Amino acid sequence: MDIKQMPAIDKDTLKSENLVLNMGPHHPATHGVMRLLLELDGETVVKCTPYVGYLHRGVEKLAEDMTYLRALPLTDRLDYISSMTHNQGYCYAVETLLGVEVPVRAKFIRTMVCEMSRIASHLLWIATHALDIGAMTVFLYAFKEREFILEQFEALCGARLTVTYPRIGGVRNDVSQEFIDSVYDFTNYFPSKVDEYERLIDRNRIWFKRTRGIGVITAEEAVNYGLTGAALRGSGVNYDIRKLFPYDAYDSVDFDVPIGTHGDVYDRYRCRMEELRQSNRIIRQCIERLPKGAIMTKDAPKVTLPSKKKVLTSMESMIHHFMVITKGPINCPKGEVYVATEAPKGELGFYFISDGEGKPYRMRVRAPSFVHIAALPKLCEGGLVADVISNIGSIDIVLGECDR
Amino acid sequence: MKKHLISHEPKVVSLPDEKFSFKNLLKDIFLTEIISGLGLTLSSLFKKPVTKQYPHEKKEAKQGFRGLHALARRPDTGLAKCVGCGLCAAICPSKCITIYTYEDVNHDKIVDRYELDILRCVFCSFCVEACPYGAIVMTRHYEYASYSKEALFMTKEKLLKNWDDYMSDEDALVYFKKYWGPREEDFVGHEGQAVFRNNK
Ligand code: SF4
Ligand code: SF4
Numbered sequence: 001m002d003i004k005q006m007p008a009i010d011k012d013t014l015k016s017e018n019l020v021l022n023m024g025p026h027h028p029a030t031h032g033v034m035r036l037l038l039e040l041d042g043e044t045v046v047k048c049t050p051y052v053g054y055l056h057r058g059v060e061k062l063a064e065d066m067t068y069l070r071a072l073p074l075t076d077r078l079d080y081i082s083s084m085t086h087n088q089g090y091c092y093a094v095e096t097l098l099g100v101e102v103p104v105r106a107k108f109i110r111t112m113v114c115e116m117s118r119i120a121s122h123l124l125w126i127a128t129h130a131l132d133i134g135a136m137t138v139f140l141y142a143f144k145e146r147e148f149i150l151e152q153f154e155a156l157c158g159a160r161l162t163v164t165y166p167r168i169g170g171v172r173n174d175v176s177q178e179f180i181d182s183v184y185d186f187t188n189y190f191p192s193k194v195d196e197y198e199r200l201i202d203r204n205r206i207w208f209k210r211t212r213g214i215g216v217i218t219a220e221e222a223v224n225y226g227l228t229g230a231a232l233r234g235s236g237v238n239y240d241i242r243k244l245f246p247y248d249a250y251d252s253v254d255f256d257v258p259i260g261t262h263g264d265v266y267d268r269y270r271c272r273m274e275e276l277r278q279s280n281r282i283i284r285q286c287i288e289r290l291p292k293g294a295i296m297t298k299d300a301p302k303v304t305l306p307s308k309k310k311v312l313t314s315m316e317s318m319i320h321h322f323m324v325i326t327k328g329p330i331n332c333p334k335g336e337v338y339v340a341t342e343a344p345k346g347e348l349g350f351y352f353i354s355d356g357e358g359k360p361y362r363m364r365v366r367a368p369s370f371v372h373i374a375a376l377p378k379l380c381e382g383g384l385v386a387d388v389i390s391n392i393g394s395i396d397i398v399l400g401e402c403d404r
Numbered sequence: 405m406k407k408h409l410i411s412h413e414p415k416v417v418s419l420p421d422e423k424f425s426f427k428n429l430l431k432d433i434f435l436t437e438i439i440s441g442l443g444l445t446l447s448s449l450f451k452k453p454v455t456k457q458y459p460h461e462k463k464e465a466k467q468g469f470r471g472l473h474a475l476a477r478r479p480d481t482g483l484a485k486c487v488g489c490g491l492c493a494a495i496c497p498s499k500c501i502t503i504y505t506y507e508d509v510n511h512d513k514i515v516d517r518y519e520l521d522i523l524r525c526v527f528c529s530f531c532v533e534a535c536p537y538g539a540i541v542m543t544r545h546y547e548y549a550s551y552s553k554e555a556l557f558m559t560k561e562k563l564l565k566n567w568d569d570y571m572s573d574e575d576a577l578v579y580f581k582k583y584w585g586p587r588e589e590d591f592v593g594h595e596g597q598a599v600f601r602n603n604k
Contacts, residue, residue, distance in 0.1 A: 071497065072497075073530070164528045271417060
């Protein structure tokens with residue numbers, strides 16, 4: 001047929017359809033295995049539906065079959081980037097449930113290592129976030145300092161990522177003078193390293209274009225979505241559990257809570273960068289004020305493992321040792337408890353129901369990542385596809401924790 | 405508690421909104437910040453590299469690293485210290501330890517088989533802490549990747565061999581202090597039971 005004889009296209013009958021795009025589960029920028037179902041109109045995201053659960057291991061259910069001590073390594077694997085804070089949150093919750101008081105030295109040590117963990121987590125975040133957006137150098141620089149922290153963890157407790165260091169009633173082993181010295185040395189030069197990262201991206205015009213005014217969420221919306229941590233503070237809400245409900249040694253150290261005003265990707269980035277400096281301050285103070293004393297409570301023989309000397313010399317301790325390991329804490333109180341701590345990603349809550357046995361009847365983890373992913377549609381819809389990446393980076397999720 | 409230290413005044417960190425100005429336009433055109441960032445990258449070109457060429461350049465794990473397991477030998481008899489109490493299996497979160505014991509003619513408890521599935525282990529070292537005799541330890545050895553499952557299924561013999569191969573006197577002392585007897589610095593061990601090796 002001759003082209004001239006073809007009927008003219010009637011513009012009114014032409015239809016355009018939205019394109020459905022699967023982002024993930026193996027997309028490198030999803031920081032794990034998460035699938036986003038994006039409905040696109042050209043470059044604009046019309047609808048965004050997150051699908052989670054690819055990393056589900058049934059941690060909550062597993063814990064129901066384990067004694068409180070035995071379930072501790074499970075919490076390492078929630079947020080494997082900062083397992084210290086998750087161990088601490090778990091231990092703090094169990095301590096609250098069982099009424100165990102932690103010695104002051106252990107509190108300071110815990111605070112110190114948790115802040116180190118926060119730094120490591122934020123460094124990984126800035127590294128990958130910048131990498132996603134296209135700034136590769138930051139990635140390499142940040143990993144240098146993160147490596148130092150992981151090495152210190154290795155010297156402290158024998159593992160780099162899954163530390164299992166805090167214990168119900170204290171910490172596993174005491175910090176050595178060597179450890180303290182090298183960490184103190186680190187706090188001296190670390191702020192200049194943060195300046196270095198900022199010099200690379202902070203006022204960078206491309207970084208501005210990719211982050212400012214992107215993924216805006218107002219304070220009210222952020223609260224309604226249940227955002228916590230830096231994602232909430234970036235919108236200007238002054239909410240930090242370390243300040244409002246201090247645990248461990250946070251009430252005896254001085255630090256500022258950084259907040260943003262715009263609630264965009266850039267402000268969330270600024271908040272976390274400032275948190276790096278504040279964490280550094282906390283570590284310094286913890287080292288300077290580190291008191292002497294026990295690192296494991298001595299008042300709770302029915303909850304904590306007795307020392308080996310006692311186990312081998314006293315009959316009662318031997319029985320406690322066997323009982324605590326096989327049956328869990330003896331004479332557990334009945335009841336329920338919800339305890340929240342400030343993990344690097346946001347508010348990490350542990351909810352326990354105890355029926356008086358040595359195991360939790362129910363353990364529930366309020367994982368910040370899970371809640372943050374729920375806010376992704378709000379952040380992404382109406383934006384461009386390229387900004388989805390910045391948004392995922394800016395809420396700082398880890399899927400191990402989200403899917404549990 | 406020092407409540408007075410708590411200031412609830414937050415620190416605002418966001419930048420003020422950018423107004424259009426000639427200076428900003430120049431920055432937009434000449435990308436001055438990027439050049440300053442590139443300067444930093446350039447300067448680090450002359451610094452010593454921090455990366456390690458792994459297979460050629462090995463990094464030794466720190467003392468007290470939670471690596472491959474080993475069963476301790478008694479210094480006097482050279483047999484395994486393990487008495488088969490089963491505490492390590494009871495506390496193991498991944499349930500990867502299995503112990504088979506039997507009663508011999510003298511009514512002694514004999515550990516027949518001690519099996520540890522390394523592929524399921526999460527390296528929490530709870531078994532080390534739980535053991536009342538210091539019979540199971542972890543070593544600094546971490547390069548044991550293998551193509552077969554059997555190589556990573558530890559039997560009693562393999563675990564005892566690990567003790568001979570990878571545990572040094574110096575390491576043993578660190579492990580002993582750090583994990584096994586974590587809270588009693590002055591505790592030097594109990595006759596025949598608790599010492600890892602003949603630590604002077
Ligand atoms: S290290 Fe942990 S997981 Fe591995 S065998 Fe020991 S208790 Fe089990
Ligand atoms: S290794 Fe220790 S805890 Fe395990 S069965 Fe032997 S003696 Fe008991």
